[in-house]
Each structure stands twice: as C-alpha cells, then as structure tokens.
Amino acid sequence: MKFSFKGLLVAAAGVAAFALSPASAYEGQSAMTKPGAFIGASAGMPPPGVYMFNQVFTYQANLAGPGVNSALGGAKAGVQAAVDIQGFIFVPGWTFLGATYDALIVQPFIMSSVGEPVNAQASGMFNTYFVPVELTWKLGTSGFVVKSGLGFYAPTGTQQGPLGLSNQGSPFWTFQPELAISYLANGWNLTAFFYGEFNTANSVDNYTNGDIFHVDFTATKTIGKWTFGPVGYYVAQVSNDSCPVGVCTAMHGASVTPGGVILGNAQRYEVLALGGLVGYDFGPASLSVWATQEVYAKASNSAAYAADPSLIARGSTVLATLSYRLWGPEEPPKAPMFHK
Numbered sequence: 001m002k003f004s005f006k007g008l009l010v011a012a013a014g015v016a017a018f019a020l021s022p023a024s025a026y027e028g029q030s031a032m033t034k035p036g037a038f039i040g041a042s043a044g045m046p047p048p049g050v051y052m053f054n055q056v057f058t059y060q061a062n063l064a065g066p067g068v069n070s071a072l073g074g075a076k077a078g079v080q081a082a083v084d085i086q087g088f089i090f091v092p093g094w095t096f097l098g099a100t101y102d103a104l105i106v107q108p109f110i111m112s113s114v115g116e117p118v119n120a121q122a123s124g125m126f127n128t129y130f131v132p133v134e135l136t137w138k139l140g141t142s143g144f145v146v147k148s149g150l151g152f153y154a155p156t157g158t159q160q161g162p163l164g165l166s167n168q169g170s171p172f173w174t175f176q177p178e179l180a181i182s183y184l185a186n187g188w189n190l191t192a193f194f195y196g197e198f199n200t201a202n203s204v205d206n207y208t209n210g211d212i213f214h215v216d217f218t219a220t221k222t223i224g225k226w227t228f229g230p231v232g233y234y235v236a237q238v239s240n241d242s243c244p245v246g247v248c249t250a251m252h253g254a255s256v257t258p259g260g261v262i263l264g265n266a267q268r269y270e271v272l273a274l275g276g277l278v279g280y281d282f283g284p285a286s287l288s289v290w291a292t293q294e295v296y297a298k299a300s301n302s303a304a305y306a307a308d309p310s311l312i313a314r315g316s317t318v319l320a321t322l323s324y325r326l327w328g329p330e331e332p333p334k335a336p337m338f339h340k
Helices: 012-017 245-255
Strands: 049-064 078-091 099-114 120-125 128-138 144-154 174-183 188-199 212-223 226-237 268-281 285-300 312-327
Touching (some): 049 285, 078 312, 226 285, 268 312
Antiparallel strands (some): 099 128, 144 174, 174 188, 188 212, 285 312
C-alpha cells in the first residue's frame, strides 16, 4: 500500500537566529517550520486509518549575510542541528464540502549549536505542532488534487532564559495556513506546497517576529517500489519584526530602533535550496531520504544605522522519513482471549 505522507519538519532554521548578545539570543528568530518541511508530500490523502511517521535529519551550515563581516569580524561560524520528530496522522474517512478530512499532531526534539564566536548550544523539546483541519479535493479524473489546511504551534516546548528563548521552545503561538497543489498520475508527484507563518507576540517582551512565506517543490516519479526525483524549497521573511518601543527598549536597551526593531536581527531574508529525493516502499512501511543544498541566501536589516549585522544560515540538510499505518478500519477484529 502506497501513501503520500507529509513530512513535517521543524525548527532547525531557528538555530541561525543566535545573536551575539545572550539577552536577544533568539529574538527575531528564523522560521518555526524547517524550510523543506513538505518535500516529498503531496495534496493526496491515504485511505482511512491512523498513521505514524518518524523523522530524523541533520542540518549543517555556516552563518552568512552582511553580519559575517560587520558583527563576526569575518569569522566562519558553523551552525549544526540534529532533529528527531514523531508525528501522527488521523484520517477518519469524513467528507466536508466534497473534500476528505484529516488531522495531525507532530512533536520535534532538537539539539542545535552555533560555533565561535557566537558559541551557543541548546537541547530540548520544540513547540508542538497541531493541524486540526486539513481538507483535500480531487479535481475529477484529471490527476490534480488540492489540499488546504490550518496548523499552529503551541508554546509547549522547553523554555529557558530571561525571554523564554534560550532553549528550543518559544513563548508565543504560530499560525500556519497551507495550500498544496499536486498532479498525481502515472506515478508522478508534481507538487507545490505553499505555507506561511504568522506569530503572536512573545509573552515576555511583546516582540513579534515578522511573517514568513514558504514554498516547497517536489517532482518525483515512482517506478515499482522506488521513488526518485528533484526537490527544492524557497523561504523568505516578508515583513519586519515589531515591538512596543518602551517595552523593547527596557528589555534590549539601545539596540532598539524608534520603530521597535532590534538592530542586531535580520528583518528580511530569503533562502533557496535544491536537491533530490529517493524512496522505497517496503509494503508495511515506506522509507524516503532527501538531501538539499542551499544555493542562495540573503539577509538584511534596512533599519541598521551603519554596518548591517544581519545573519542567516546557509548549508545542507539530509532527512530520512519512515512512515507506516498503525490501524485501518477494514482490519478484522482480533479474536478475544479467554483465560481460566
């Protein structure tokens, strides 16, 4: 049985947001969802049942952007992350407005670090990701499928430090609407997966991270039990961070602009990555591995007075997903057990 499983990867990009000041280590952080989270996924829906996926990935990068010279003195600061993710997908077989319904929950655990001269490490539980509603429409027999949904990160992760941001958890909510458009026919999975991130204010200092836009691309072909093809992603911050000036100045001092932006953070950035995916269907479970290299990365802060200190990570990701069905309604009930 073949399924189109969603790879919901989270948070390695956030390690790029370590700043030079411990007091603002994660403020203005990068995307909550790991760029490329939906690589290999599609708008398709598996049969009714309960599914589970396990994911592990590593992200190896260096800090890039104008801040490498202006803030790091030209130092080559390495960025590393190791992530383990457990996720469940619930497909009850319900329909609504002609669409099939599903829901899911995902819990990541992360170890990350940034090398000298930043020299910061963190290890803990990331915010839990919930998707209470996803709806999938098949457009006749054309092979085209559309999926729309709304997910959110709850502030359940490990929080430490004066701003609650010195570990992997974050003291704010993130809402993530999504739209996937797929062509699924003759073994092809041609998918563009669009999603955004909209954050509430940090409950400690009222700093609000800017809006993030993602698009993940998959163009794979399945032949027999094998799946392979090119993949990629693009991510960009499309609005500036914001904060009540009085609150931010009290928390961050002179590093805050009159508009409530921390000078040491990238306010706009964009990253483009290209790579490939290979997968194998074992029957009871399927395994896929994809790897990408970020070929373009840019960061900037137009509010910076003199030298722009903006930083963004640029590197490579290798990710493996094992996905399988835990239960299906068509499975016969087990015979009762009797004991004397």
